[in-house]
Amino acid sequence: MAEVDCRVVPGVTQEETVRELREVVGDAATIEVYNFKLGQESGYQTPLFDLMTAVMAEHAPGSKLVPILASGGTDARSLVPRGVKVYGFCPLKAEPGEPAPAELMHNHDERLSLANLHFALRCLYDIVWRLMQS
Secondary structure, X not given: OOOOOOOOOOOOOHHHHHHHHHHHHOOOOOOOOOOOXXXXXXXXXXXXXXXXXXXXXXXXXXXXXXXXXXXXXXXXXXXXXXXXXXXXXXXXXXXXXXXXXXXXXOOOOOOXXXXXXXXHHHHHHHHHHHHHHO
C-alpha cells in the first residue's frame, strides 16, 4: 500500500489524475481516491496585486512581481473557492554571499537574515496599511 499526495495544478481533474497514476502503476495496484482537491489559483489583475506591485516598486526599485503557481499545501484550497484572493507573497531580497532566499526555504539550513526580515515586515506593513486606507 502507498499513499500518494497529488498536488495538481488548476484545471486538472480527479479523473485525469487517476488516469496518469494508472499509466505509471498499471495493474500492479488498486487506486483509491479519498481526498482529492482541485488546484487553486487567484487572478493577479486585481487592486491588491496592483498595490503590492506599487509598494514593491518603492521598497525595491526595479523589482517586478511575477505570478507563479506553487504546489505547496496552503489555505488557498479552502479560501479561493469562497472568493478570497490568496497570494503566496513573501518579499525578500537576494543578499551577497548567501543563497537565494527561495533556496533556503524548507531546507536543512532554513534561515532568514534580520535584514530580510525587516525588509519583509516593512513591505507587508505598507501593503496592509494602504489596503486599510482604501
